[in-house]
Amino acid sequence: MTSDSPIWPAQLDHLRLDSDDPAMLADYYATVFGYHQSDLPDGRFLLQGPGRRLVVGGGTPGDRPYHGYRLQSRQQLEEVRAYLQGKGVNTEPSPSEIFEDDAVAVRDPDGWLSVFGLPRGDLPSQKAVNVPSAVTLSGRLQHVVVASNNLEQMMRYYEDILGYVPSDYVNADTDDPESKKVAFYRSDPEHHSFAVFAASDVRSDHHAYEVDDWNAVRDWADHMSALHIKIWWGPGRHGPGNNLFFMIKDPHENQVEISAELEVMPREMAPRIWPMEERSLNLWGDGWIRD
Ligand SMILES: [Fe+2]
Structure with a gap:
């Protein structure tokens, strides 16, 4: 429905x-x-x-x-x-x-x-930047993710109360609908603006910037490299959302993702189920399985 x-x-x-x-x-x-x-x-x-x-x-x-x-x-x-x-x-x-x-x-x-x-109308203006700089790199704040030891209640809240639309689930057993481990939700046609991963405790998981294309992923990685910041996961492609990605950690160990090619899904499209395995989390290589 x-x-x-x-x-x-x-x-x-x-x-x-x-x-x-x-x-x-x-x-x-x-x-x-x-x-x-x-x-x-x-x-x-x-x-x-x-x-x-x-x-x-x-x-x-x-x-x-x-x-x-x-x-x-x-x-x-x-x-x-x-x-x-x-x-x-x-x-x-x-x-x-x-x-x-x-x-x-x-x-x-x-x-x-x-x-x-609705955004206030009196926020300070940004300076125009006409030279190459990180401020000119594309990167729209796009999704935020949490980890939870309370996935079922969180799913009921986001689906039944807020009415976010489920895009994909990742299940421990794809034949058992009660075995969900991850839920991805959209609030517009982009595959997810919010997601919840089952984990041993309640914590922040990551936030993500959606960039224009694969070349912009490269440009961000080159920019991080110039600052001696290492990629800690990726580059890869997620199964759910089909997005290209890499992640780094900020000084407080917040994970931050650069993403491109995130899937677009109409509102009425039903959620799909992925198996809980490395390949679902990263089609290209190592998965990050939350504990
Ligand atoms: Fe993400």
Whole structure:
């Protein structure tokens, strides 16, 4: 059954990363992922690049206090608010520095906060950059992923409450629908804007930038190389989503992915099932099996 949730279309717009040294982490993302930095109140930083933005703030290293999903109009936002309230979900005030104050925030069973809203009209402008630099490399913030020891409840929340559309599952036994280990969800036609991996605890897994093409993957890898940053997984191609990828780790061990060629799926397309094996996670080579 196709979901009728008004949270379609929605795109991952920004997220917040915390650090015990936010100035260091903001500098790192500005240099490595091509962001312009501006100051926000209370020692936080706004990072903006082409198709990507982040907030970096003070807190426990590795924490990701919220994920901001951009809606298309105020009418859609009011439909989302009414829909969530109709589902009996507690809504919270939005903590997002990037969205207008009327954004609506909801917390999933593992404690991750999703904020649905519209970007403010008074964010600082970025400087135009006319020379080759990381800030000119394509890379749209596109998906965010978590690990959970509570996959079933998380699936019920994202499917039945938010109405995200399942694109693919990875199962321990492809004949046993109860053996799901990974669930990929879309909130617009791109294969996933959010995913959950079964693991031994609740933790952040990674966030990803979608780049223009394979050549841009090369350009990012060359840029990382110039900074002496090693790829820790890939390059490869994921089974679910069919995207080309590599990943690096930031100073707090957050995994960050560069991706290209992510599959596009119409809303009504039913989810598929992949076997839980290395090849599903990386058609080209080693898999990263979460523990
Ligand atoms: Fe990913």
